[in-house]
Amino acid sequence: MEMLAVKGLTKRYPNFTLDNVTFSLAPGRIMGLIGKNGAGKSTTLKSMLNLVHPDKGSVVILGKDFKSNEESIKQEIGVVLGGIDFYQHKKLEDITAVTRRFYKNWDEASYQNYLQTFSLDPKKKVKELSTGMKVKYMIALALSHHAKLLILDEPTSGLDPVSRDDLLNLFRQLVKDGKRSILFSTHITSDLEKCADDITYIKDGKLLKSAEKSTFIKSFAHLKEPSESGDLTLEEIMVRMERRQYNV
Numbered sequence: 001m002e003m004l005a006v007k008g009l010t011k012r013y014p015n016f017t018l019d020n021v022t023f024s025l026a027p028g029r030i031m032g033l034i035g036k037n038g039a040g041k042s043t044t045l046k047s048m049l050n051l052v053h054p055d056k057g058s059v060v061i062l063g064k065d066f067k068s069n070e071e072s073i074k075q076e077i078g079v080v081l082g083g084i085d086f087y088q089h090k091k092l093e094d095i096t097a098v099t100r101r102f103y104k105n106w107d108e109a110s111y112q113n114y115l116q117t118f119s120l121d122p123k124k125k126v127k128e129l130s131t132g133m134k135v136k137y138m139i140a141l142a143l144s145h146h147a148k149l150l151i152l153d154e155p156t157s158g159l160d161p162v163s164r165d166d167l168l169n170l171f172r173q174l175v176k177d178g179k180r181s182i183l184f185s186t187h188i189t190s191d192l193e194k195c196a197d198d199i200t201y202i203k204d205g206k207l208l209k210s211a212e213k214s215t216f217i218k219s220f221a222h223l224k225e226p227s228e229s230g231d232l233t234l235e236e237i238m239v240r241m242e243r244r245q246y247n248v
């Protein structure tokens with residue numbers, strides 16, 4: 001069974017349309033959602049989760065239609081969009097106390113274990129955490145209710161190279177038993193060279209390509225210069241696809 005199947009997702013804003021986006025994610029895999037600023041990555045994630053109401057399309061998560069099973073599916077997924085900056089003055093233990101009540105399958109032993117693993121002090125306030133620690137705390141909350149699908153909007157942005165590498169390693173560990181999958185948006189393409197299995201590329205609100213990483217890269221071979229040997233990097237693919245001409 002697929003972890004996630006998005007079909008024909010469409011969201012119209014006055015000056016932007018997310019247009020008929022379709023992709024799917026299998027168990028045990030990490031998918032990177034890429035696209036330049038304003039391409040529609042966040043709109044894709046928000047529309048999938050009904051945080052903004054899509055005009056068309058269907059989203060099936062863990063075999064169930066999201067719209068008609070929203071409450072039960074939310075118990076089985078972990079979503080980190082935008083972080084926890086609202087709660088700057090709250091202690092982690094207070095945020096956890098609220099979160100814990102929401103999830104029927106909250107696993108306190110797992111939670112305590114993740115706090116230890118990630119060196120998180122529950123007595124600390126959000127404002128006292130580094131960006132990397134905040135992301136790890138959000139992931140600890142998601143994992144403590146045994147989320148099978150993690151959906152993360154730019155989890156590595158603002159992280160230094162060492163913290164980013166650490167988080168990407170964690171992502172690989174999380175999917176290694178084949179029971180979880182991760183979908184995350186980023187414009188740091190080197191993240192994906194390191195850790196993604198699949199790439200979904202949104203350009204101007206449209207799906208340009210969604211495929212397993214090496215297939216994805218090979219499908220852009222036509223962008224290579226005659227003198228270039230080997231595959232293009234994801235960065236080269238994005239830059240060449242998006243390059244604009246200025247008549248100045």
Ligand SMILES: Nc1ncnc2c1ncn2[C@@H]1O[C@H](COP(=O)(O)OP(=O)(O)OP(=O)(O)O)[C@@H](O)[C@H]1O
Pocket residue numbers: 013014015016035036037038039040041042043044187
């Ligand atoms: N609530 C809204 N009302 C109107 N337009 C919106 C709204 N939210 C987003 N948009 C528009 O939708 C487009 C896509 O935005 P979106 O945030 O999905 O892009 P993104 O790929 O996530 O960009 P970034 O990499 O900068 O985060 C933008 O043109 C944006 O202005």
